[in-house]
Amino acid sequence: xxxxxxxxxxxxxxxxxxxxxxxxxxxxxxxxxxxxxxxxxxxxxxxxxxxxxxxxxxxxxxxxxxxxxxxxxxxxxxxxxxx
Numbered sequence: 001x002x003x004x005x006x007x008x009x010x011x012x013x014x015x016x017x018x019x020x021x022x023x024x025x026x027x028x029x030x031x032x033x034x035x036x037x038x039x040x041x042x043x044x045x046x047x048x049x050x051x052x053x054x055x056x057x058x059x060x061x062x063x064x065x066x067x068x069x070x071x072x073x074x075x076x077x078x079x080x081x082x083x
Contacts, residue, residue, distance in 0.1 A: 001013070001018075001019045001024060002018075002019055002020045002021030002022065002023045002038075003022070004021060004022050005019050005020070005021060005022065005023045005025070006023075006024045007019070007024070007025040008025060008026055008027040008028075009027050010023070010027050010028045011025045011026070011028060011029050012024070012029075012030040012031070013029060013030075013031045014030065014031060014032055014033040015033045015034075016033045016034040016035075017031035017032060017033060017034065017035050017036075017037070018031075018035070018036045018037065018043075019031065019037050019038070019042060020036070020037065020038035020042075022040070022075070023037060023038050023039055023040060023041075023042045024040040024041050024042055024056075025037070025041075025042050026041045026042070028048075029042070
């Protein structure tokens with residue numbers, strides 16, 4: 001479980017499931033074994049090895065961490081406002 005993450009009641013994280021920093025696991029959800037989750041609310045990032053989230057699969061793939069998603073959104077909005 002990552003720093004400053006929140007897990008609500010009746011939730012389960014199976015062996016090897018990972019919840020990234022600044023993420024929210026909603027009540028009653030189950031994270032299957034060997035999966036990586038991030039975001040508010042947490043969304044599956046892909047299956048990942050120990051100690052890291054899965055890498056994006058190509059152009060347009062979701063970012064692997066909430067911080068990376070925010071950075072990309074900021075870059076996109078800055079580019080759009082400059083045009």
